[in-house]
Amino acid sequence: MNSENLFGECKKIIPGGVNSPVRAFGGVGGTPFFTRRADGCLIKTEDGKTLIDFVCSWGPAIFGHNNARIKNAIMNALENGTSFGTPCARELEMARLITSMVPCAEMVRMTNSGTESTMSAVRLARGFTKRDKIVKFSGCYHGHVDSLLVMAGSGAITFGTPNSAGIPNDFARLTIVLPFNDLQSLENCFKAQGSEIAAVILEPFPANVGLILPKKNYLEKLRMLCSEYGVVLIFDEVITGFRLSSGGAQKLLGITPDLCALGKIIGGGLPVGAFAGKREIMEHLSPSGDVYQAGTLSGNPLAMAAGAEALKMLKELNPYAELKSKADFIVSALKGAAKEKGIALQVPQAESLYSVFFNDEEVSNYDIAMRSSTKLYAKFFNKCLEGGVYIAPSAFEVSFMSLAHSKEYLERAAEVMVGALKSL
Numbered sequence: 001m002n003s004e005n006l007f008g009e010c011k012k013i014i015p016g017g018v019n020s021p022v023r024a025f026g027g028v029g030g031t032p033f034f035t036r037r038a039d040g041c042l043i044k045t046e047d048g049k050t051l052i053d054f055v056c057s058w059g060p061a062i063f064g065h066n067n068a069r070i071k072n073a074i075m076n077a078l079e080n081g082t083s084f085g086t087p088c089a090r091e092l093e094m095a096r097l098i099t100s101m102v103p104c105a106e107m108v109r110m111t112n113s114g115t116e117s118t119m120s121a122v123r124l125a126r127g128f129t130k131r132d133k134i135v136k137f138s139g140c141y142h143g144h145v146d147s148l149l150v151m152a153g154s155g156a157i158t159f160g161t162p163n164s165a166g167i168p169n170d171f172a173r174l175t176i177v178l179p180f181n182d183l184q185s186l187e188n189c190f191k192a193q194g195s196e197i198a199a200v201i202l203e204p205f206p207a208n209v210g211l212i213l214p215k216k217n218y219l220e221k222l223r224m225l226c227s228e229y230g231v232v233l234i235f236d237e238v239i240t241g242f243r244l245s246s247g248g249a250q251k252l253l254g255i256t257p258d259l260c261a262l263g264k265i266i267g268g269g270l271p272v273g274a275f276a277g278k279r280e281i282m283e284h285l286s287p288s289g290d291v292y293q294a295g296t297l298s299g300n301p302l303a304m305a306a307g308a309e310a311l312k313m314l315k316e317l318n319p320y321a322e323l324k325s326k327a328d329f330i331v332s333a334l335k336g337a338a339k340e341k342g343i344a345l346q347v348p349q350a351e352s353l354y355s356v357f358f359n360d361e362e363v364s365n366y367d368i369a370m371r372s373s374t375k376l377y378a379k380f381f382n383k384c385l386e387g388g389v390y391i392a393p394s395a396f397e398v399s400f401m402s403l404a405h406s407k408e409y410l411e412r413a414a415e416v417m418v419g420a421l422k423s424l
């Protein structure tokens with residue numbers, strides 16, 4: 001069956017035809033392609049096409065798809081069984097890797113997704129502080145957690161539902177939403193309600209509304225305010241963790257949160273999440289403390305094998321300069337073409353992450369991001385896809401680079417992307 005037929009069949013028995021909304025191409029139109037297999041930086045579709053992939057499974061595939069070492073690690077683990085429901089030594093290896101690499105991570109608990117990680121971190125912060133209110137920022141996405149689906153990013157924006165139905169007002173009421181990069185509103189909020197706030201949760205580099213760069217000193221000030229008011233600072237590093245540096249955004253910035261949420265890369269392509277942080281907070285988790293959190297498949301041996309191999313490779317290779325220079329190449333090609341053609345384009349970049357906004361203003365918050373042209377983005381996306389380059393199927397997502405993007409493929413992709421821009 002080709003993608004069109006598969007999608008038609010899926011729509012009959014899977015809501016919207018997909019198991020996660022952004023896959024439906026709602027932001028760019030057309031039928032989503034179905035992937036048959038993926039190797040390195042290439043995706044092969046059920047329609048017999050080969051695409052250069054800059055979505056990389058939305059971040060996990062930092063070494064490219066189907067990496068031989070990760071695959072071997074999974075196969076070795078598979079010999080011993082798929083799930084035990086008891087502790088296993090691989091969990092210790094994973095915990096040691098995370099605590100040795102992530103600055104705030106004195107202790108860590110594994111989960112199965114980013115959503116579970118942010119949900120659990122928020123509950124832990126509430127249990128620890130004995131306070132109920134939390135602060136988030138408009139456009140930040142933290143998974144589909146009830147109290148965090150308020151002015152959320154990612155698919156929630158793409159499909160026009162930043163505030164999901166099904167969230168009781170009584171939950172949403174406890175979530176204070178602030179504009180990112182606005183120091184005054186942050187200070188006002190802390191002055192008025194600081195002693196009632198359990199946690200501030202944020203993506204230190206918001207990457208679910210396109211990419212937004214934090215203004216100078218903004219996060220430093222946030223760190224100081226949280227310490228002053230006894231508020232737990234949670235960095236959601238599901239995207240930035242092990243991507244912006246071997247210790248995530250916190251290591252890159254030199255700002256240590258109290259807790260952080262992890263996912264994507266730490267699973268090596270299998271479904272894994274984790275949250276980690278200061279011992280005095282983490283010890284409040286059940287069974288050592290009174291904040292309940294659990295998972296039948298948490299610490300799964302196959303997932304631990306894949307994730308640990310990925311982290312060991314990151315430690316060995318320290319690939320961050322190389323990843324950044326690959327992103328630099330694409331970003332400068334895009335900026336050059338936009339300038340030449342007189343297109344108002346913003347291409348913010350943080351290490352190997354970048355995004356493309358059709359916007360004449362620098363995008364420093366959600367409101368400005370929303371003023372970008374989604375029409376032009378959809379045209380650009382579809383031109384790229386026609387040319388064999390797959391970028392994020394929404395104007396409000398980022399592009400992911402992998403080590404498997406060789407010079408040859410980067411040059412080919414740049415040519416297609418520049419051609420797409422010039423044709424607009």
Ligand code: PMP
Pocket residue numbers: 058113114115116118141142143144154203208236237238239263264273
């Ligand atoms: N936090 C961030 C920053 C994310 O980007 C995502 C997913 N894209 C999540 C949390 C949720 O992770 P998951 O989809 O694994 O539940």
